[in-house]
Amino acid sequence: MGLLRFAPQPAQASHRGTTPLELLFDLAAVVAIGAAARGLALGIADGNGGAATVAFLCSFFMVWWAWMNFTWFASAYDDDSTTFRILSMAMMFGALMLAAGVEAVFAREPIWLALSGFIVMRLALTLMWCAVARGDPDRRTTALCYACGIIGMQGYWIALVAIAAPGSFWYTPLFALGVAGELAVPAVAERRGPTPWHRHHIAARYGRLNLIVLGQAFLAVVTAIELAPGAAFPHAGRLAQAASFAIVAFAMWSLYFPGDARPPGDRLGRALLWGYGHFAVFGAAAAAGAGMQAILLPGSGAGRAGTLVMVASVAVYVAALWLIRDRYARTGTGRWHGLAVAMLAIIAIGDPAMALPGTALTLACLATANRRAAERVPA
Template sequence: MQTSGRDAELEAELRETLHHRVRPMRGRDPRERGRSTSPLELLYDLTYVIAFAAAAEELARHLSEGRAGPAVGAYLFAVFAITWAWTSFTWFASAYGNDDVLFRVATIVQMVGVVVLTFGLPVGFEAAAEGESPNNLLLVVGYLVMRVPLLALWLRAARDDPARRRTSVAYAVVIAAAQLCWLATALLHLPVAVTVAALVLLAAAELTAPVLVESRFGRPPWNAGHVAERFNLLTLITLGEVVAATTRAVGALVGEQGWSPSAVLLAASGLVLAAALWWAYFLIPSRAVLERWPDRTMAWRTAHLPLFGAIAAVGAGLRVAATAVEEERLSLLQIALALAVPVAVVLVTVFVTWSVLMRSHDLTHVPLFVLSVLPVAAAVVVGAAHGRDDLVEAAGAPGFGALVTVVALVTLGAVIEVVGHEAVGLRHTLRAVRHREWEPAGSG
């Protein structure tokens, strides 16, 4: 039986997509339009969202117990470790992900590392609460399992892609050196202040290294549109954690007290916050702009780094509010800060990401940003005015009306961001694009 041209084409496609033989890692086409996220990348992302959720749960627990300073420090450390590991692999996969058996196995091994790191998060938070470094051996082992396969993949790319060998080798050297330093901070019993300073310096070095490597040796063949989709999807999945945290918080409250105005308030505010933050973020035209001006991708990526942890922390803030109503042991100011700070960080990140992406200094965008942040700041003022020592009580108590006000103000800030972007954001974006129309594609 003869095979038609269309059947032969389908057969070739199936051989390519279903037979995961070892293939040369020569690099993807950085100019490929319409490249989409693979199922393996989506599976990989799910393990990271679980890590974000675990970190947010620990944050909520320690905030509810009044250990805000150590909890925030441990959370920032955990979120950086999780976010940077995901970003580093996403950067590589966009450039060299060939979906062969070795790449798949390396990706799955990294997922095992994320799970190990997740188990180390409670240990890190407890250590921070006791005045010690949050960096523990279990976290570092998880990080090693995540980073060693990535190092091996960079070396494999160096072998298979001679034109970019120096870039790949440089990335491998940076990962190896950084990982040895992370391991040293966990093994050496240095004073806490010295360890924390070392961790901060290491984080700064990890952030700076890609810029130095690519400016010195050239950039890998990452695809700007694909990178934009990867960040967009992780943002979307992390927003789902806000919905999940809302469900858990309201479920615990209902199980303790039954359906009440408090439970309805938290359920409604959690869903509105998740929807508003989703709406605001996806009004940023990341993929369309980065495909035209890929040189903006590095700065755009850096602007994203606080976003995922801040979104997960919104869910932690809702959990704190539920605990406060359920157990009546937190002040309104503590609840206001737990909700307002992460929402404010998300709003700031959206504003900065848009500005970096569009390379715009359009001052007419600033009033919208200020209007969005003002209600969030007002929520903290209401919390402070209510007093540090006055505990929040259930519906019907004098403090419940203030709690409603705080939650409403925080939610209003996110809603204003959406309404403002819909009303004037498009004009600002088009103005910024027209200002850059003379630039050729690929220029900064």
Template sequence: MTDVDPGLRARLRDDLRHRLRPMTGRDPRERDRSATPIELLYDLTYVIAFGAAAELLAHHVSAGEVGPAVGAYVFAIFAVSWAWMNFTWFASAYGNDDALFRVATIVQMVGVVVLTLGLPVSFEAAAEGHSPNNALMVVGYVVMRVPLIGLWLRAARQDPEHRRTAVAYAVMIAIAQIGWVLTTLVPAPVAVTVALLVALALAEMAAPVVAERKLGRLPWNAGHIAERFSLLTLITLGEVVAATTGAVGALAGAQGWSVAAGAIAASGLVLAASLWWAYFLIPSRAILEQWPGRTWAWRYAHLPMFGSIAAVGAGLRVAAAAVEEQEVSLVQIAVALAVPVGAVIVTIFATWSVLMRSYDLTHVPLFVLTLIPLVAAVVVAAIAGRHGPVDLESPADTTALVTVIALVTLSAVVEVVGHELVGFRHTVRVVQAAEAA
């Protein structure tokens, strides 16, 4: 019998036995580090939360409650995205995949589910003029964050070199949770509560930057973080595909399969693929591994990125609602699609800019060309939808709906083609200049 390679035995022991292991910090310079199965499982619960928020946004926008719906959506997306970023930051520095780490991660996933169950209450409260915060969401959020306090304290005990920074993270999270709870328990006018929530959010975003600059950088891996963010972006784009399927299913159910249903299906899939293509034209992993200090601004640029992508799915759901209920105007559909797609394009440009630390005016003509189809979609909707809600028994309304969705899709296609023809050259020039400097 052939002897088993000792390296293989050690690998199997690490992969299959999850007893407690030292949490002494990972190698921040490790190349080709990939996401673990527990991290991928963790991501799935967050995508469910994104999808639930997008569905509620579409429902309330279709009902005409645009302002409150957008406010509740922003609140939900920040809560979900920020909790995910905090865990990803910790896991990149200290994820050892032992049993205790796995259990703490699963408990956080339970918190995501609880928070998701509180989203309908949040949107209803916002629609009635109340604060989007509610007890169920706070309970879920606390369950999401408290296990991380224990993990940070464990890391502080087992990694003396970074003890002060790890303790600072635990204290910051604990203080933040007290603040979130107080905004629910202490009665206050809506404006005051919202102001406090914004202040808490800004404080939570600023505190980690200050802590690591004052107390020392933790051993997070820039390449691993780039992969984790790109994977969540990819999974969130699945919401666009799911929403496309829903919109086409509604149209097919109302009219049967038709040229319009096929056109909307094709446009939705092309839109998802184009946004994927555009995002991955940002050379995140290569640049962050070379210059890890750029990770901070780059990761914060993803807060609006995740929300914008999920909102594209909400726009497609608004289109589906127009088909099913015929109470939504073509202008509402156009705006519901054009605004989030435009926001994704803007955040892609912003993410590239903060990553490369360069702002190229040659991108402005491309940016304008990208926005032209979005403006055209709204103009077409305003002209064709003057008479009120979409009536898909009217060939003119059906044609206008397909045209609007196709124009929004064209915008993302223009972004991709433009970057493939022009943008990559500037990326190379910026890198060459940075290396020369």
């Protein structure tokens, strides 16, 4: 196989597992997601929850978008060659640079370090698509459309950082415009000729990232259980919080995995809804963990704001799963359970004292009902 030449991989193989290289990329994503969640938790504790949420969404989008681009590309063109590995590792290094620059996003300072990491990732991805243009003649137009779209959008991001700092009036709307442009690139390119991604592989990769973002909730559980200086056993209140955090995390895990979690195979619109809609799923899971961590920080204000963020994030998580999957996969009244629970979670915010245990109980009931419904479905 020649240098910078990627041929398509078989999309109909009976099994396609996650490679060690992809697991290594996930590790880089863990660091970047953790940095974004930490910034959100500290911003909530400092009383800047609104600005911190915007900063979290911006930084999380960049991490998730880089991960998603790599994941779908690898599903179609990972040939395990030295060239692919080198370019993938370059993307990982860029992700780590992005993680190192996340703090500046929350501090509303120039984000040149984060942008530099994003540039590194995008250059590597552009070279990958150029290699596809050489190695897959049937999808040459698709590959060049991807490459040109990535280069064009990268120019937009450089211009945005140059003219608008995070927190400025124009930054958020211009960032949203950039997001729309990024999402349009695959939507346009795939219409030139769909890439041969593997359904089972994509489902497995998304499931792994879901586990990664739920790790932020596990971090909160550990923090809640940690012993105070000189103590032999955790404080009863902290232990109760840890139990509630754990129930929420376990229920969110259970809600994601029962049934057929694969993306739809034929219709581009449904596939894009499934793929893009996971931004809300993953972002909400990470934000829920950040809210839990904020609850544990000193100050009653941090606790109330953290509870608000956690419960709202859980509601978004459940509603997003309903939007992209459950309303299609379930029948009868069961197809509305997720949406009803999301609404109940929002209502629970009105009583801060009961919001955490109430959300944990409601999610546990929904997860149990979904599991039983999945068990009744014939194999």
